[in-house]
Amino acid sequence: MRNILLIEDDISLAKSLSGFLQSEGFSVAHALGMTDGIELFEKENFECVLLDLSLDDGNGFSICSRIKSQSDTPVIFLTASADETCTVMGFEVGADDYIGKPFRPRELVARIKNAIRKHASQPLLQCSNVIIDTSRGVCRKNNSEIFLSALEYRLLVLFFTNKGILLSREKIMDELWTFSGEFVGDSTLNVYIKRLRDKIEDDPANPQILKTVRGLGYKAVDE
Numbered sequence: 001m002r003n004i005l006l007i008e009d010d011i012s013l014a015k016s017l018s019g020f021l022q023s024e025g026f027s028v029a030h031a032l033g034m035t036d037g038i039e040l041f042e043k044e045n046f047e048c049v050l051l052d053l054s055l056d057d058g059n060g061f062s063i064c065s066r067i068k069s070q071s072d073t074p075v076i077f078l079t080a081s082a083d084e085t086c087t088v089m090g091f092e093v094g095a096d097d098y099i100g101k102p103f104r105p106r107e108l109v110a111r112i113k114n115a116i117r118k119h120a121s122q123p124l125l126q127c128s129n130v131i132i133d134t135s136r137g138v139c140r141k142n143n144s145e146i147f148l149s150a151l152e153y154r155l156l157v158l159f160f161t162n163k164g165i166l167l168s169r170e171k172i173m174d175e176l177w178t179f180s181g182e183f184v185g186d187s188t189l190n191v192y193i194k195r196l197r198d199k200i201e202d203d204p205a206n207p208q209i210l211k212t213v214r215g216l217g218y219k220a221v222d223e
Contacts, residue, residue, distance in 0.1 A: 002027065003046050004027065004112070005028075005029050005031065005041055005044075005050070006030045006031070007030075007050065007051045008051075009052060009055050009056050014030050021112075024109050026112075029046070033055045033057040034057050034058030034062065034063050038067075041067060041070075047073070047074070048073065048074045048075075048076065049074070049075045050076050050112075051075055052077075052078055053078075053080075053086065053090070054080075060079070064090070064094055068093065072137045074097075074116060075094060076099060077090050077095050078099055088151075093150055095150075096118070096154075123135040125163075127159075128209050130200050132160055134157065141199075141200060152195055152196055152199070155172070155193075158172065159220035163220045164220070167219060168217040169186065172217070172218070193218065208221070
């Protein structure tokens with residue numbers, strides 16, 4: 001049975017959601033706030049964390065950062081905040097998904113399973129002289145660690161798991177930043193592509209790993 005940690009201060013929502021998830025085959029541990037949530041996380045092994053953004057004794061961003069500093073356990077934000085800035089900040093601190101309230105329970109189950117499946121995928125991803133160890137959340141180039149933000153890391157994993165496959169800009173944004181049908185703008189994607197190239201390419205102005213397919217999108221190649 002898959003073990004889920006739910007950190008949610010709305011007792012009524014937590015009770016109904018826990019019951020539904022249990023009926024879907026999950027084991028659910030519930031914490032009302034940041035302190036209890038971190039304590040539970042550090043005591044038990046969880047396959048996924050469902051996390052409210054606003055809590056009485058803290059905020060979800062702090063909890064997500066704490067969790068991601070210790071493990072690569074998938075974290076999904078459940079929040080009533082539809083602010084684009086909050087969405088981007090959530091991914092920046094390492095969130096694997098961001099779902100607005102109210103949400104459809106079966107969609108949530110699908111997203112939980114998807115996050116767990118991605119987490120359990122091949123631990124080592126390589127393209128050219130860049131290697132990602134997904135079990136540790138570490139990226140190296142020529143055996144030297146590259147320091148990536150959470151969102152840069154997620155983007156690079158997406159490219160490396162689809163090595164040689166053309167990914168459209170729409171597909172990339174859908175995978176990374178879809179939130180209630182809204183997308184982060186193209187300019188944000190441009191910024192992150194540039195940041196990645198600056199870190200992984202020998203010559204960022206002439207990229208050999210992360211290629212642009214003009215008018216269509218991008219793909220990672222291993223030449």
